[in-house]
Amino acid sequence: MSTDKSTAQGFDNRIAFAETLINLASSNPRIVAVASDSVGSSNLNAFKAAFPDRLVNVGIAEQDLVGVGAGLANAGLIPFICAASCFLTARAMEQIKVDIAYSNTPAILCGMSPGVAYGELGPTHHSIEDLAWLRVLPNITVAVPADAIETEHVVRWAAQASQPTFIRVSRHKVPLLPGTERNFQPGTAHTLVQGEDITIIALGTMVSAALEATKLLKSKGISARLIHVTTLKPLDDELIVKAAGETGRIVTVEEASTIGGLGGAVAELLAQTHPTPMRMIGIPGIFAPTGNVDFLFEKFGMTPQGIANTCLEF
Amino acid sequence: MLPNSPAQIELWKAFRKEISQSDAAHTRSMILEQSRLARREILAMIQSAGMGHVGGDFSVIDILTTLYFAELNIDPSNAAKENRDWFILSKGHCAAAFYATLAYSGYFDPHELSTFMQPMSMLNGHPSKGKISGIETSTGPLGHGLPIAVGIAIAAKIQKQEQRTFVVLGDGELQEGTNWEAAMTASQYKLSNLIVIIDRNRLQQGAGTEDTNGLDPLDKKWESFGWDVQVVDGHEPLELLDAIRGQKSDRPRCIIANTVKGKGVSFMENRAEWHHKVPSVEQNGAALEELLG
Numbered sequence: 001m002s003t004d005k006s007t008a009q010g011f012d013n014r015i016a017f018a019e020t021l022i023n024l025a026s027s028n029p030r031i032v033a034v035a036s037d038s039v040g041s042s043n044l045n046a047f048k049a050a051f052p053d054r055l056v057n058v059g060i061a062e063q064d065l066v067g068v069g070a071g072l073a074n075a076g077l078i079p080f081i082c083a084a085s086c087f088l089t090a091r092a093m094e095q096i097k098v099d100i101a102y103s104n105t106p107a108i109l110c111g112m113s114p115g116v117a118y119g120e121l122g123p124t125h126h127s128i129e130d131l132a133w134l135r136v137l138p139n140i141t142v143a144v145p146a147d148a149i150e151t152e153h154v155v156r157w158a159a160q161a162s163q164p165t166f167i168r169v170s171r172h173k174v175p176l177l178p179g180t181e182r183n184f185q186p187g188t189a190h191t192l193v194q195g196e197d198i199t200i201i202a203l204g205t206m207v208s209a210a211l212e213a214t215k216l217l218k219s220k221g222i223s224a225r226l227i228h229v230t231t232l233k234p235l236d237d238e239l240i241v242k243a244a245g246e247t248g249r250i251v252t253v254e255e256a257s258t259i260g261g262l263g264g265a266v267a268e269l270l271a272q273t274h275p276t277p278m279r280m281i282g283i284p285g286i287f288a289p290t291g292n293v294d295f296l297f298e299k300f301g302m303t304p305q306g307i308a309n310t311c312l313e314f
Numbered sequence: 315m316l317p318n319s320p321a322q323i324e325l326w327k328a329f330r331k332e333i334s335q336s337d338a339a340h341t342r343s344m345i346l347e348q349s350r351l352a353r354r355e356i357l358a359m360i361q362s363a364g365m366g367h368v369g370g371d372f373s374v375i376d377i378l379t380t381l382y383f384a385e386l387n388i389d390p391s392n393a394a395k396e397n398r399d400w401f402i403l404s405k406g407h408c409a410a411a412f413y414a415t416l417a418y419s420g421y422f423d424p425h426e427l428s429t430f431m432q433p434m435s436m437l438n439g440h441p442s443k444g445k446i447s448g449i450e451t452s453t454g455p456l457g458h459g460l461p462i463a464v465g466i467a468i469a470a471k472i473q474k475q476e477q478r479t480f481v482v483l484g485d486g487e488l489q490e491g492t493n494w495e496a497a498m499t500a501s502q503y504k505l506s507n508l509i510v511i512i513d514r515n516r517l518q519q520g521a522g523t524e525d526t527n528g529l530d531p532l533d534k535k536w537e538s539f540g541w542d543v544q545v546v547d548g549h550e551p552l553e554l555l556d557a558i559r560g561q562k563s564d565r566p567r568c569i570i571a572n573t574v575k576g577k578g579v580s581f582m583e584n585r586a587e588w589h590h591k592v593p594s595v596e597q598n599g600a601a602l603e604e605l606l607g
């Protein structure tokens with residue numbers, strides 16, 4: 001991954017996604033990209049220039065996009081099916097269910113600019129439901145990389161995994177995390193910070209915010225553990241149950257609805273194994289008001305201070 | 315996954331060999347005789363299951379038999395053979411017709427047909443990939459088959475493979491917009507290796523297509539989407555084969571096969587209620603009588 005695209009805020013994971021895809025495609029002729037007039041928004045212009053015959057663009061037609069992608073995978077190619085996550089998952093949900101998940105088709109769905117990345121464009125363009133929708137489907141691995149390096153790891157893994165996969169590729173810039181030089185394994189989460197008083201479980205863009213929150217909490221004398229989840233499905237049950245047992249309180253943080261996503265997954269797990277008091281941070285089951293992404297993060301406590309406050313008030 | 319049936323595959327191969335050496339009249343009678351056998355099997359499956367879609371099964375079965383017993387480049391003993399012709403039944407509710415066709419082609423033992431829709435059967439009410447080797451993708455919800463077929467046909471072009479992709483669509487199914495999205499894509503990518511066959515029985519679940527959300531002029535619609543179009547009698551194997559083997563251009567091809575819902579049983583023909591009605595014991599007997607030939 002090149003680092004010249006960094007800004008003071010961090011990296012746009014879509015850049016790491018596209019660079020990795022081009023690297024892989026140059027040595028693997030079976031890799032193709034599939035777009036629905038989403039070449040630019042999925043950062044695929046360089047891929048198109050490098051491999052013009054391997055970029056299939058069906059136009060503004062997400063159901064066709066996923067069906068065509070399933071067909072490409074059926075016929076032995078490795079399709080990365082790219083579209084804004086809000087349209088990809090909502091518009092083509094039945095194709096994802098039947099053509100990809102139920103048919104167990106080894107295609108890679110790439111939900112670009114998810115969560116509230118489109119901020120002020122409003123709830124039509126937010127994708128805060130995608131995690132709940134995808135998580136309920138059998139057969140699909142749901143991966144949410146937290147930074148540019150992890151994005152590269154996940155894309156490399158998906159290209160050789162030969163199984164249905166959803167990668168949520170965030171747009172909101174995030175810094176590089178410590179510890180992402182490791183290899184990615186689905187179902188393995190990582191304890192980024194050890195702590196004894198409370199556990200924060202974070203996903204995607206919220207991992208770096210949660211890391212900062214642990215520092216704020218430490219200054220207040222609170223020892224907060226931080227678990228960095230990469231695959232919402234499969235979830236690392238063992239690590240989460242252990243943390244619940246050892247710290248007694250759980251706070252989840254995700255750039256998604258608190259219903260059915262990470263919060264829901266952890267609650268389902270703990271309710272059946274180790275009932276534990278929880279708080280869930282994210283968009284709290286409503287359509288978000290108008291405002292840019294920073295405003296929305298602030299409003300819903302999805303900032304280091306907001307996460308720390310939730311822990312302090314717990 | 316059900317194992318294939320080596321004994322049935324031998325019978326199927328012998329059938330295909332005889333067809334390849336037959337004149338037109340004998341080819342026609344062989345295919346229609348096989349279809350008649352399949353119709354009897356379908357009737358028994360639906361009677362036993364107490365569920366099914368007999369009307370559509372009977373309208374599509376001559377198309378399926380023609381493809382599997384006279385045309386498709388397939389190998390039931392090696393279902394994933396490279397460069398095979400691909401087939402997708404998009405109107406997945408006609409699974410009984412599909413299963414009867416696959417079983418008599420040797421993809422699995424025809425004795426399994428009696429398990430249709432029974433608990434834990436591999437013969438689900440709609441075709442499920444992974445349960446039977448000849449099923450290329452799961453279908454059931456309408457409007458899914460054509461986009462997938464388009465993807466397969468594009469993959470063949472990217473990989474420079476000589477193979478054809480066939481997809482059978484119901485006519486009522488064409489009310490799903492995905493078909494028209496995919497029809498545009500097929501035209502844009504000049505998928506001359508893609509052949510759509512429409513089972514045009516003019517009836518959907520509750521009424522005529524033209525009384526519901528009309529499709530006519532259907533041929534003009536496909537032509538305007540950039541396809542080569544032919545209209546044939548879907549119960550005449552020779553017309554179907556001529557259309558499939560006929561003139562080729564750089565455009566995808568659409569064969570509108572005019573059919574009769576419930577074809578072969580007089581009291582079912584062209585009646586919307588036989589979309590998914592299950593015959594009574596008396597009706598079943600009467601239907602079998604007509605299908606004895």
